[in-house]
Amino acid sequence: MVLTLVLAPLLLVVLAGVLQLGALRVAAARVRAAADLATLVAVNDQDEAELARSGTLRLSPDAVDVAREYFARELDLSSALLDGAADEIAGAADVAAYASAPAYDMRTGARYDRPTVRIAADVPVRTPVFGALVLRAVTTIHVLSVSSPR
Amino acid sequence: MKRRSTVAVFAVLLLWSSPALAWDPFREDRLIEPAPPERHPDPDPAPFIAPPPGIYYVTDTYVADVVTSSGPVTTYSTSTIHESTGSYARVLDTVGTGASSAFDGTAFNGRRALGDGRSVAGTYYENYVLGAGGFVPVSVVFFQDDAETARLLAATPAPHVVKPAPSVPSTPSATTRPFPPTCCAARSVPTIASPTPAPPKPIRPGISLLPIGAPLATLEVLRGRAISLWPRAFVDDREVPVRSWTVIAGDPGEALVTSGPGAVPFRTSWRRLAPPGAAYEVVLRLEVDTADAGRRIVDAAIAVIVRSPALDD
Numbered sequence: 359m360v361l362t363l364v365l366a367p368l369l370l371v372v373l374a375g376v377l378q379l380g381a382l383r384v385a386a387a388r389v390r391a392a393a394d395l396a397t398l399v400a401v402n403d404q405d406e407a408e409l410a411r412s413g414t415l416r417l418s419p420d421a422v423d424v425a426r427e428y429f430a431r432e433l434d435l436s437s438a439l440l441d442g443a444a445d446e447i448a449g450a451a452d453v454a455a456y457a458s459a460p461a462y463d464m465r466t467g468a469r470y471d472r473p474t475v476r477i478a479a480d481v482p483v484r485t486p487v488f489g490a491l492v493l494r495a496v497t498t499i500h501v502l503s504v505s506s507p508r
Numbered sequence: 509m510k511r512r513s514t515v516a517v518f519a520v521l522l523l524w525s526s527p528a529l530a531w532d533p534f535r536e537d538r539l540i541e542p543a544p545p546e547r548h549p550d551p552d553p554a555p556f557i558a559p560p561p562g563i564y565y566v567t568d569t570y571v572a573d574v575v576t577s578s579g580p581v582t583t584y585s586t587s588t589i590h591e592s593t594g595s596y597a598r599v600l601d602t603v604g605t606g607a608s609s610a611f612d613g614t615a616f617n618g619r620r621a622l623g624d625g626r627s628v629a630g631t632y633y634e635n636y637v638l639g640a641g642g643f644v645p646v647s648v649v650f651f652q653d654d655a656e657t658a659r660l661l662a663a664t665p666a667p668h669v670v671k672p673a674p675s676v677p678s679t680p681s682a683t684t685r686p687f688p689p690t691c692c693a694a695r696s697v698p699t700i701a702s703p704t705p706a707p708p709k710p711i712r713p714g715i716s717l718l719p720i721g722a723p724l725a726t727l728e729v730l731r732g733r734a735i736s737l738w739p740r741a742f743v744d745d746r747e748v749p750v751r752s753w754t755v756i757a758g759d760p761g762e763a764l765v766t767s768g769p770g771a772v773p774f775r776t777s778w779r780r781l782a783p784p785g786a787a788y789e790v791v792l793r794l795e796v797d798t799a800d801a802g803r804r805i806v807d808a809a810i811a812v813i814v815r816s817p818a819l820d821d
Binding site: 394397398401402404409410411412413414415468470474503504505506507508 | 716717718721722724725726727728729730733815816817818819820821
């Protein structure tokens, strides 16, 4: 009886932590998918005039705006998990479009051999159980997504 | 009593205990000595495709037919430029002066005729491009190599043929004698070679994405994206109308029609990516109206690289 009274709260805490950790991983996957989809959409939008002139694929001039817009749209589908508005999170994201190649990413140091769109964002996700366990109530997920036509 | 019973039960359990070895899923793998891994040679990312016998890599490219005249001699030759366009060629037929060939009429630059109407001598070559499916014939070109001597002897007055007789003095002197009239002046009617027709100017075919866009040799398109390819043709820097076009080689993609009039573009899209490093070579045969040579046939080729957006690591 005493053992049960002692162990039950501990088991509940462990169980809650595990569930919160799983939820956090699901949220991270959704955020990552949102960024991936946004970069893919932006790369799929090509500069038609440049294509007709030179025959080569080049990113549309508004590729950054397109990526940011679709990132916000996709994050909005997971708004219940976020600790902030999707528009604000997407607006604060570091979105870069490298219209011509080769190019070097000053943030990551990567070299891009094709026209590339890159999103780097910090997405705050609510973790109330962690907050109740004297941990952080908001966990920030760092997401980096890079896409190019190949 | 209870305490003794409990101790006895624990003692029995301890005596009966045995190591509980968990099932090792890899136990059998360890017993079997792993065979040395077979060393497969690394796949060649761009396998070399040897050209079939008779086909060689082109290092001198056709530029234009050249007709030069030096006095009575007219020479028919072909100018080339030492450069490689990545194409291949093979000899189809070598023909002599006046001889007919099964390939007459197939060359995009035609085969000229001498002043007397006979066809010039030369060699027919067939050009190939190396596509995903192997060597694809794209065009036939005739390299002329001939000469003729025009019979222009009478065109310019020869000093010994006809000379107006000077006024004959009443008493011929020993130093001045009348030039005897040639006996055959009446029969020696000079024949003047018919003038060589001006060579037709070479047609420069091309394919563009817009009706007035720049012709493209290579095109990158996204997978599944519909595009319109406009067949074009130019003589010098002037565009000439294209009457019709037909896809004669290469992968036409998801095209609904593979031929049409010149006012309608070739609309298609590709759903499959070409192998890495390769491209779809599409060849269109154009029927072109030219002001100087009438209707002619030329082939226009374009290399299409299909790409797809992808995530990078």
